[in-house]
Amino acid sequence: MNIVVFGGAGFLGSHVCDKLSEVGHSVTIFDIRESPYKRDNQEMIVGDILDAESIRLAIKGKDIVFNFAGIADIEEAKTKPLDTVRYNVLANVMILDECRLANVSRFVYASTVYVYSKVGGFYRASKQASELYIENYLEQYNLDYTILRYGSLYGPRSDEKNGIYRFIKQALTEGEIHYYGTENALREYIHVEDAARLSVEILKPKYKNQHIVITGTEMLKVSQLFQMLREITNKDFNIFYETSNDHPHYEMVPYSYMPKVGMKLVNPYHVDLGQGLIQVVETVDHEHSNK
Numbered sequence: 170m171n172i173v174v175f176g177g178a179g180f181l182g183s184h185v186c187d188k189l190s191e192v193g194h195s196v197t198i199f200d201i202r203e204s205p206y207k208r209d210n211q212e213m214i215v216g217d218i219l220d221a222e223s224i225r226l227a228i229k230g231k232d233i234v235f236n237f238a239g240i241a242d243i244e245e246a247k248t249k250p251l252d253t254v255r256y257n258v259l260a261n262v263m264i265l266d267e268c269r270l271a272n273v274s275r276f277v278y279a280s281t282v283y284v285y286s287k288v289g290g291f292y293r294a295s296k297q298a299s300e301l302y303i304e305n306y307l308e309q310y311n312l313d314y315t316i317l318r319y320g321s322l323y324g325p326r327s328d329e330k331n332g333i334y335r336f337i338k339q340a341l342t343e344g345e346i347h348y349y350g351t352e353n354a355l356r357e358y359i360h361v362e363d364a365a366r367l368s369v370e371i372l373k374p375k376y377k378n379q380h381i382v383i384t385g386t387e388m389l390k391v392s393q394l395f396q397m398l399r400e401i402t403n404k405d406f407n408i409f410y411e412t413s414n415d416h417p418h419y420e421m422v423p424y425s426y427m428p429k430v431g432m433k434l435v436n437p438y439h440v441d442l443g444q445g446l447i448q449v450v451e452t453v454d455h456e457h458s459n460k
């Protein structure tokens with residue numbers, strides 16, 4: 170199928186583009202920056218998701234449209250409420266509208282497990298608004314969708330915006346980790362390549378018009394994660410658990426009351442957390458030693 174991935178140069182989007190190409194789809198990456206991960210058999214369009222003409226041209230002739238573009242960082246969204254509406258809500262509706270005009274057969278959206286939680290601020294608000302617009306495009310215009318609610322991702326191509334990358338960088342370069350939350354906070358980390366594989370799996374007809382939760386398979390206390398990092402790095406770094414109203418984080422589950430419950434999709438096989446962490450440790454170590 171012909172597929173365009175908005176935000177396809179990013180952390181998650183680039184892995185999804187890889188997996189789409191690997192199973193034989195024709196992939197066009199649309200992003201504000203050139204993708205360093207673009208493959209020879211992929212097309213690249215450099216453009217802004219707020220530019221109606223560019224998105225119209227990118228969507229023309231496509232069967233499936235993925236939207237991974239916009240502000241992906243909760244912290245950034247916290248200080249940029251207007252940009253968060255522009256890039257995460259308005260641009261998403263502009264893309265939806267072009268999808269219905271072009272008779273696209275499915276729109277796939279990157280939401281978050283935070284979507285109906287009490288934390289996540291403007292970021293969460295933008296994801297909730299976008300989910301509602303997507304659901305209404307089905308009702309009003311019969312535009313089919315799949316909403317993917319991702320949990321805590323980690324793995325290759327991540328940067329400072331990513332939790333695990335930051336922890337490892339702090340541990341290796343500063344000898345300590347500052348974590349906003351308690352040591353008992355539970356997380357289900359998922360390797361980005363596993364998440365990307367599932368993001369392609371959902372193109373099957375049975376996932377049409379569904380909300381799909383993509384998180385890890387095992388619950389882990391953050392204190393256990395830090396212990397794993399100590400063993401992997403062979404460094405006895407200090408950990409400071411801090412609480413701050415500026416960094417509210419969930420303890421056990423990110424959800425509160427949820428009007429639209431998502432189905433959790435899991436890989437029958439997946440990257441082992443320890444192995445995945447080693448990949449990120451190697452990357453951070455390499456970047457640091459090249460400075």
Ligand SMILES: NC(=O)c1ccc[n+]([C@@H]2O[C@H](COP(=O)([O-])OP(=O)(O)OC[C@H]3O[C@@H](n4cnc5c(N)ncnc54)[C@H](O)[C@@H]3O)[C@@H](O)[C@H]2O)c1
Nearest residue numbers: 176178179180181200201217218238239241279281319322
């Ligand atoms: N990474 C996670 O842990 C996670 C978890 C839940 C949901 N998500 C969602 O998944 C999506 C992708 O996240 P990510 O971690 O890959 O983030 P990312 O920042 O790496 O990717 C976003 C991409 O969008 C592009 N972009 C930004 N503004 C643009 C514009 N105006 N026009 C065109 N392109 C633009 C960026 O250049 C970037 O390549 C986001 O919607 C995010 O909210 C991510």
